[in-house]
Amino acid sequence: IDKMVEQLRKQQTKMEPVDRAAQDGDEVTIDFKGIMNGESFPGGSAENTLLVLGSGRMIPGFEDGVVGMNAEEEKVLQLSFPEEYHAKELAGKAVEFTVKVHAVKEPVIPEINDDLFSLFGVSEGGEPKFREEIKKNMERELKSAVRNKVKSQVIVGLVDLHKIELPKALLDQEVDRLRQEMMQQYGGGQGFDVSMLPAALFTDQATQRVSIGLIMSQFIKDHKIELDDARVEKMIEDMAQSYESPEEVVEYIRSNEQQLNQLKSVALEEQVIDRVLESMKVTEVATSYEEAVKPPAPAKPASASDDDSKAATAEDTGEK
Structure with a gap:
């Protein structure tokens, strides 16, 4: 709970102006x-850009050079682009950056007080109530995870144990559904x-x-599993x-x-899982709480390579 309190405090960190030299962790406006080679180059300049010192966003030596300003x-700053820099025309080249600092701000983490509690919906009861709510949320997340x-x-085990021939029509329908999901997830334009x-x-x-759908459906029929309305109500309340x-x-x-239908489907699926677990060891x-609630890594589109991703997100400036 103490770790979670600190995490929630850090989430509410604000940057406040300071009248001193910049140091690691500060946010500077530059x-x-x-x-x-005596000339400017595309993407090599910027104005009023925000940089958190120590973030590693810029090429080696840049952020260290701003510390103390x-x-x-x-x-x-007399620097060099890394040999492995993504923009090949800049890789390994010497570069001179003239940097001007306009403002220096430091991160301020809020105190543990009523102002912090109110940010998370706790308007009365003070710290004990705040920690109680945190514990409830953590227990809920842990149970779900x-x-x-x-x-x-269980699902992976069921699929591995039951190798079945799948109707092509169902596979084609699911492929179409997944296409639509990808379009929504990655912001595909209308008309595509x-x-x-x-x-x-x-x-x-x-x-x-x-x-999974066919195996679950057959399991429900074989074991005459009927929807548990009480489970659905409990899911709604939770x-x-x-x-x-x-x-x-x-x-x-x-x-x-x-x-409601989505919840009913989930409830029925969980009833199948419970029935399977009854016959399993x-x-x-x-494990730790952090490890238990860690979500699986999101799957990347198969068409996106690491090089494409890097090129699309990196600027041809002093940024990595």
Whole structure:
């Protein structure tokens, strides 16, 4: 809980102006102009840009050179681009940066007081109530994370044990659905023909989804599993507890057919998981809270290479 309190405090960090020389961790507002072989180069200059010293955003030596500077001070830095710099025409080249600092701000972490508590919806009860709410949220997140990991392991086990021939029509439908999801996730423009995205990008995931759906459906039939309405109600209440007005959330979900049907599907899926776990040997493994709630790494589009990603996000300035 102490770690979480500190994490929440840091989330509310504000940058406040200071009348002193810049140091690591400070945010500075700077102008800089790069000169190479006596000439400026594209992307080598910027005005009124914000830089957190020690962030590693700029090439080696740049941020260290700004440390110790005061507001309205100007300085010339003699540096070199790294040999492995992404812009090949700049890699390994000597460069001179003229840097002017306009402002220096330091990070200020809020104190543990009523002002902090109110930011997280705790208006009375002071620190004890604040810590109590943190504990409740952590327990809720932990329970959900552990449940999801167990669920994932069970599903993987079921798919591995039941190799089935999948109808091509179902696979094609799932591939189309995944195409649409990718378009939404990565901001595809209207009018783009999603069928232009190669089916091979989605085949593995579509195969897994269809396999899981068919296996679950057959398991439900074989074991005559019926939806547990009490479980659905419990899920609605648990979900609502993470909001400021739980009663309104409960009412919204109950009146929203699509949302309610999604919860019913999840509840039925969990009933299948419970039934499977009854016949399995479960081994408990000790782990930290941080490790238990850590989400899986998001999958990158198969078409995006590391080099493409790097080139798209890096500027041809003194930035890495």
